[in-house]
Amino acid sequence: MSKKVQMPSENREISKTPGHWVLAQLGKRVLRPGGKELTQKMLAGLNITSTDSVVEFAPGMGYTARLCLQQSPKHYTAIEQNEQAAEIVRSYLDGINQQCQIGNAQNTGLESNTASVVYGEAMLTMQSDARKSEIIAEAARILSAGGRYGIHELCVTPDEIDDTKKRTIQKEITETIQHPAKPITPQEWKQLMENNGFEIEYEAVSPMHLLEPKRMIDDEGLLGFLTIAKNILTKPAARKRVLGMRRVFRKHHTNLSAITLVAKKKETNDV
């Protein structure tokens, strides 16, 4: 990117800025809970090739978009609700078969049964139960039968977790990231997919280490990590936010994980 691009939520007071945009402003590009490693597992499960028509929900800073484009899909369409993020993603696109539209994943306006792959990361967790279902149903609508859908989200564990504990975790994450967040259990994620006509084909989990130094170096590279670290040290308001988020993630580390699921749209859509 040559010209200075405006970052999402750049003009908002930092204490009220959603956590993912605080991290993006500090230089973080990987904004999903399982990092690059779980993204790569999701992409391996999706097995994108040059014959695929791919739709990405909520590409954010375009990190996975670039990995996907390396596979030269026939079509790549992203649906992103944030204008600045969409502008950043567009800077990676090339040609009429690659687009990023500003819109909502629950109502993409895309034609039914036309995509062979849909994926979205760290975007369902922040939705209500009803909206999660609407987005998954929209993925099912735009996919052709047999199409693959990949998600990469936050989950609370174990499946049998006490309900009060689960709600406490959801509440504390919501408060610290300054954005609604409702992570659910692995079983609940799978159930939501199955309820919307998908068959789970692949599942992987990893620790929620989004803000741990080792994961940050793995995700952003040493130089990227040092840039973020310098920004954290020199921006006290943002530092407070990052440390606040990390405190909550650490507090609940035994009950928080990242999950990726890759599922296939059933041949007969008998949901």
Ligand SMILES: C[S@@+](CC[C@H](N)C(=O)[O-])C[C@H]1O[C@@H](n2cnc3c(N)ncnc32)[C@H](O)[C@@H]1O
């Ligand atoms: C935590 S960021 C994740 C970005 C990127 N997927 C990643 O993993 O690095 C959440 C993203 O979801 C987008 N988003 C949230 N709800 C959305 C919706 N209903 N439709 C489209 N985009 C949405 C936000 O604008 C933001 O880019």
